[in-house]
Structure formats: structure tokens, C-alpha cells
Amino acid sequence: MTKNGPANEPAPWVEEALRRRTHELGERVKELNCLYAIYHLSEKRDISVDEILAGACELIPPAWQYPEITCGRITYLGRVFESRGCRETPWRQAAPIFVQGARAGSVEVFYLEEMPDIDEGPFLKEERSLINAMAEQLALLIERVLTEEALRDSERKLHALSQQVIAAQEAERARLSRELHDDLGHQLAALRLELDWLIKKHSGATAAQDLAAIMDMVSTATAQLRRICKGIRPMIPDYMGLGLAMEALVEDFRAHSGANIELDIRPAECAPFDPDIAINLYRILQETLTNIARHAGASRVVIRFGESHGVLALDVEDDGIGMNAPDSAGTQGLGIAGMRERAALCGGSVAIESRPGGGARVQVRIPAPQSPAAG
Ligand SMILES: Nc1ncnc2c1ncn2[C@@H]1O[C@H](COP(=O)(O)OP(=O)(O)O)[C@@H](O)[C@H]1O
Ligand SMILES: [Mg+2]
Incomplete structure (x- = not known):
């Protein structure tokens, strides 16, 4: 038998079958890529429904059999998104988009030229599956974005409401x-x-x-x-500076708690300033000390308050029993939640570091108001 003899060459029908299979596999890969790309769209955070739909239109032409003459259009609640150069033709395939049980739009694919009929007009049966899968995936994505938006919206409202309260x-x-x-x-x-x-x-x-x-x-x-x-209502802004009011509060706490208390308030902060910030910082310290008295069983408490680099910093550290997951503290009790809201009201935040048996450290940071002289 010769090495390159005709017996070693594949028969023409085998070659043809191979060519067809390879082509078909290529089509399936294109379809999969389209679905993967939709999946990747879903991974983007803070993406809007319109951005998703505009992006999805561009995925259509390369996923169909004849990319050069294929265009995609997605309609959603009266808004229309199209791939580049798209126009309506008689060679059309479509699938509805159902969002939360109601028909909200559709995915459409057009061939810009007449092509031979195959399964569904000029479209493959796999392309029917693909357009249906696209419509379903997009619906799921839209539902997720809407849910996230609704959640963010109600969080914003809750936040505004608690600050109003x-x-x-x-x-x-x-x-x-x-x-x-x-x-x-x-x-x-x-x-x-x-x-x-x-x-x-x-x-x-x-x-x-x-x-x-x-x-x-x-x-x-x-x-x-x-x-x-x-x-x-402590007379903070009216009569004495925040520093003096804090000292009075700590004095009161000292008289009742029996703990060894170290207080360090730098004098500059004793001058009266923005009454809203003053009352909120005062209330935060009040709640922190109440929590120590009520929950910590501390023998030593260190309280520091001062301004540095334009930030008002209040640190309260105790050596009491500490707590688990201090960052989620305040999801049940109203005290810590209120502290966080008050700090947020002043453009700041509260961080709590603690572990069981290791005491707790409350750190409040609030941007210092611009003094008129500096401004
Ligand atoms: N300094 C602290 N030491 C130990 N546990 C604390 C301390 N501060 C707060 N906690 C824990 O965090 C929880 C939530 O506090 P808070 O929101 O003020 O609610 P409340 O004081 O009404 O229970 C408390 O119930 C307590 O278990
Ligand atoms: Mg409390």
C-alpha cells in the first residue's frame, strides 16, 4: 500500500459531512458566545436596563448564521434598541419578553436580504432556541435590576425617613x-x-x-x-461648648458606673460650633456610654474627642465583655442604628471594633464644619 494512495484519502461524502459538522459546530459556538455575553452583562454592577438592552442588541448579528446581513432589535416598554444599521424586513424572527408575568417587549432578528428557507423560514431551529433563551435571560436580568433598584430606593427612603425622625x-x-x-x-x-x-x-x-x-x-x-x-435637651449650643457638655455627661456617667474613666477632650473643641453636629455628637456619646453601662461591665473607659485634618474624631474604648459581629450590631438594637444615622446626618460614620472578651471601641468620624475665618 502506498503512503499517499487514494485509499488513505477520505471519500468526498466524508469530507462533505466533516465540513458540514464543522460549520454547525461553529454556529453552536457563536450561539453559546451570545448567551455567555448576556451572562457577563448580568455580572456588571449598577448597570441599567437600557444599558443591558442596548448591549444585547449588538450581540445578535454575530450569533446568527449570516452576521453581515443580520440585525437585532429589542423593544421594552415602548423603548426601542437596535444594532447598528438595523431596519425592518420581511425576514423576521421574534420572541416576547415577559417581565413579572406581563408582556413587556420583544427580541427581533431581521435578515436584510432574502436567504434560502431552512427550518423556520430562513432561520435555523437552533436560532429559534437561541432567540427564546435570549428573551428569557433578558427578562430575568431586567427583573433583577428592577428589584435592586426598588431595594435601593426603599433604602434611600428609609434613610431619609429615619433622619427626619x-x-x-x-x-x-x-x-x-x-x-x-x-x-x-x-x-x-x-x-x-x-x-x-x-x-x-x-x-x-x-x-x-x-x-x-x-x-x-x-x-x-x-x-x-x-x-x-x-x-x-442639653443646652449645648446655647450656653456651653460641646466639650463642656461632654464633660458633664461623662461626669454623670462616672458617678454611676464605678469604672475608671479617662477623658481627653482637646480645648479647641470646647468652643460652640454647628449646633446640629454638636447635638448629634453629644447624643452619640450619650448612647455609647449608656451601652457601656448597660452591656459592657467595663472597668476602664477611655474617651477621646478632638479635631485633626478637618475631621472631628470621637473615640470611646472600653475593656468590657465585647460583642460578636460589631458591624451588624445595630441591626436589632435601635441605639447603634441611631448612632449611625446621626453620624450620617452630619456626613460622617461610626465604626465599631470589638470581639467577645476583648472590649469595644467606637470610632465616630465627622467632617469638621469650615470655620468662617478659614472659608
Ligand atoms: N460597649 C459594649 N460592650 C458590649 N456589648 C455592647 C456594647 N455596646 C453595644 N453592645 C451590644 O450591642 C447591642 C446593640 O446595642 P444597641 O443598638 O445600643 O441596642 P440596645 O442597647 O438597646 O440593646 C447590645 O444589645 C449589646 O449586646
Ligand atoms: Mg443601646
Whole structure:
């Protein structure tokens, strides 16, 4: 047998079958590439529905049998996306796009020239499967994007709402505190003057004693009222700087907690500044100290507050029992969630580092307001 003899050459029908198979395989690869490309579109984050559909149109021509004379069009809720140079012709294949159970659009493929009939007009049966798969994949993608958008939207609304609640709460507290202080406070003051006068007027020992006892009660009520007003709305911007208010808060905490407390507030920050930032920082410290008193069982607490490089920094560190997954803390309790909202309200954030048995460290960072002199 000779090496290159006709017996070694494939018969023409084999060659033809091989050529056809190779061509068919090439077509399947093109179809798969199209589906992969849609899949890759889905991996892009923050991609819009319009961007997906515009991108998908361009995937159509190369995936069909005759790329040079094929164009794609996708319609979705009245918006039309087309591959370059697309126009409507009689040689058309289409599949509907169903989004959330309703027909929302379609995928269409056109041949710009007449081609011989095969399975579905000039289109292959595999191309029917492909256009259906494209329409289904696009529908799933659109549904996902819509769900993500709705989620982001409701998160934004929730965020705005909780900030409004915080602002309304502060305004209401301020009003309540003012009314208690002004109305009830003045009435108590008037009562004291009246009692004073009565004590002087009645020289009888028992009456004077009784009146003095009433005077004591009124004095106690006055002191209590002052404390309540201060708790409801500390007079931060009005009378003293944030630093002094923080010191008073820490003093109060020291008196009740029994922990060893180190406080470092740099004097520059004691000057009054933006009342919104002041009240929010004050409330964040208040909640942090309440949490330490309530949950930490700490023996040592370090509190630092100051400004550096245009950032207001409040750090509170305790050596208590610590907690698991501090970043998710605040998803249940309202305290930490409120701290985060208040910081966000001032353009800042709260980070909590902690592990069980290792204490906790709360770090608040807020951009310092521009001082008028610097601006
Ligand atoms: N300093 C801390 N040390 C240990 N655990 C803490 C500390 N601060 C907060 N936690 C934990 O985080 C949880 C959430 O706190 P918070 O949102 O303020 O809600 P609440 O105080 O109402 O429970 C607390 O229940 C507590 O388990
Ligand atoms: Mg709390």
C-alpha cells in the first residue's frame, strides 16, 4: 500500500459531512458566545436596563448564521434598541419578553436580504432556541435590576425617613424642654417667692416649720425639673461648648458606673460650633456610654474627642465583655442604628471594633464644619 494512495484519502461524502459538522459546530459556538455575553452583562454592577438592552442588541448579528446581513432589535416598554444599521424586513424572527408575568417587549432578528428557507423560514431551529433563551435571560436580568433598584430606593427612603425622625425628635425635645423650663420653672419660682413671704409673715413656730417643709419640696422639684430639662435637651449650643457638655455627661456617667474613666477632650473643641453636629455628637456619646453601662461591665473607659485634618474624631474604648459581629450590631438594637444615622446626618460614620472578651471601641468620624475665618 502506498503512503499517499487514494485509499488513505477520505471519500468526498466524508469530507462533505466533516465540513458540514464543522460549520454547525461553529454556529453552536457563536450561539453559546451570545448567551455567555448576556451572562457577563448580568455580572456588571449598577448597570441599567437600557444599558443591558442596548448591549444585547449588538450581540445578535454575530450569533446568527449570516452576521453581515443580520440585525437585532429589542423593544421594552415602548423603548426601542437596535444594532447598528438595523431596519425592518420581511425576514423576521421574534420572541416576547415577559417581565413579572406581563408582556413587556420583544427580541427581533431581521435578515436584510432574502436567504434560502431552512427550518423556520430562513432561520435555523437552533436560532429559534437561541432567540427564546435570549428573551428569557433578558427578562430575568431586567427583573433583577428592577428589584435592586426598588431595594435601593426603599433604602434611600428609609434613610431619609429615619433622619427626619431624628431631627423631629430633637426639635420636639427642644420644645418640651423650653416649655417645661419656662412655664413650670416660672411657676415654681413664683411659688417659692410666695412661700418666702408666707414664712416671714407667720411667726408661729408650727406654721413656719410646715411652710419651710413645703419650701424644701418646692426646691427639690425645681432641681428635678432642671435635671429633666437638661436630659431632654442639653443646652449645648446655647450656653456651653460641646466639650463642656461632654464633660458633664461623662461626669454623670462616672458617678454611676464605678469604672475608671479617662477623658481627653482637646480645648479647641470646647468652643460652640454647628449646633446640629454638636447635638448629634453629644447624643452619640450619650448612647455609647449608656451601652457601656448597660452591656459592657467595663472597668476602664477611655474617651477621646478632638479635631485633626478637618475631621472631628470621637473615640470611646472600653475593656468590657465585647460583642460578636460589631458591624451588624445595630441591626436589632435601635441605639447603634441611631448612632449611625446621626453620624450620617452630619456626613460622617461610626465604626465599631470589638470581639467577645476583648472590649469595644467606637470610632465616630465627622467632617469638621469650615470655620468662617478659614472659608
Ligand atoms: N460597649 C459594649 N460592650 C458590649 N456589648 C455592647 C456594647 N455596646 C453595644 N453592645 C451590644 O450591642 C447591642 C446593640 O446595642 P444597641 O443598638 O445600643 O441596642 P440596645 O442597647 O438597646 O440593646 C447590645 O444589645 C449589646 O449586646
Ligand atoms: Mg443601646
